[in-house]
């Protein structure tokens with residue numbers, strides 16, 4: 001019998017789900033297909049130790065199915081740790097719909113997606129993410145109660161993005177306190193990459209505090225609008241990584257801190273809303289630490305949105321949402337202190353705290 005050496009890529013082809021590098025003991029992965037509406041979606045349920053898996057639905061024109069699967073695996077895992085570190089009784093889940101949200105999203109498609117969510121009997125609760133609006137969640141609500149982020153008129157907490165932005169701002173200020181000795185952002189140069197729902201509000205908050213803001217986006221109309229409204233400087237080249245700024249706020253898509261960008265980074269702090277900012281959590285987390293860049297873990301500081309949608313489930317009012325979101329400041333400072341004490345990356349420190357909460361519940 002001849003023994004052949006199997007290449008890692010071959011194994012991935014043979015075992016695309018359980019053998020996927022982003023697979024991390026996920027509990028359930030649901031592939032949803034409907035030829036009538038054109039729906040092709042994947043729901044990832046990573047872990048339900050602390051409660052039902054809650055996480056938004058992203059609609060994106062992925063290059064291929066493997067990218068969509070990879071995204072839902074990474075994003076759903078991130079939600080487990082995000083809820084755990086924020087102290088919410090929720091598990092981690094996420095969904096992706098493959099397609100262009102601008103041209104392929106229809107009410108019928110959203111309703112059909114909602115039926116798939118409903119079939120999981122509340123084990124997964126959806127919300128909005130990139131490519132989704134509050135209105136889309138209202139449509140999903142027509143066919144299932146297992147949805148959050150619905151409009152205030154329909155009894156929901158409304159668009160979570162302003163609260164997400166406020167939490168990121170809290171995390172950014174805590175990082176500034178750690179790195180510069182003061183959390184005052186007056187005069188700081190801040191690059192906001194992606195000025196959509198969350199990014200624009202961050203521009204608003206830091207501008208009010210006197211920061212000099214540089215903005216980058218693929219959407220030229222939005223760039224002009226935000227620049228005019230807040231006096232922010234537009235950086236036209238999408239390659240923003242070498243810009244000499246104090247703070248880099250990634251608020252577009254994930255994995256922008258990768259082998260191609262990390263060596264160019266001049267920012268002293270990274271604090272933004274995007275999920276999964278580190279392409280490789282271990283390697284790039286370590287490189288940031290070695291470069292002396294203070295990285296505020298994404299899943300910790302962008303938790304305002306989930307706090308907001310959690311409020312819909314448990315009936316918190318606006319004051320409690322604000323209080324819990326402001327607490328991101330203290331948790332971020334704790335993470336920097338712990339990482340320094342244990343000589344580990346901030347990402348690892350945040351994961352350790354989240355994992356200890358999961359372990360405590362299991363035992």
Ligand code: NAD
Pocket residue numbers: 129130131160161162164193194195196197198199216217218219222238251252253254273274275302303305306
């Ligand atoms: P959004 O779609 O409203 O905004 C994203 C913006 O990024 C858009 O303006 C888009 O044109 C821009 N963009 C895309 N590719 C880009 C590129 N290569 N360079 C520069 N800009 C680019 O999304 P959002 O709701 O503002 O969310 C932003 C990020 O924060 C996402 O990664 C999302 O997963 C994450 N997040 C959002 C929330 C929330 O409450 N909305 C909560 C947690 C995490």
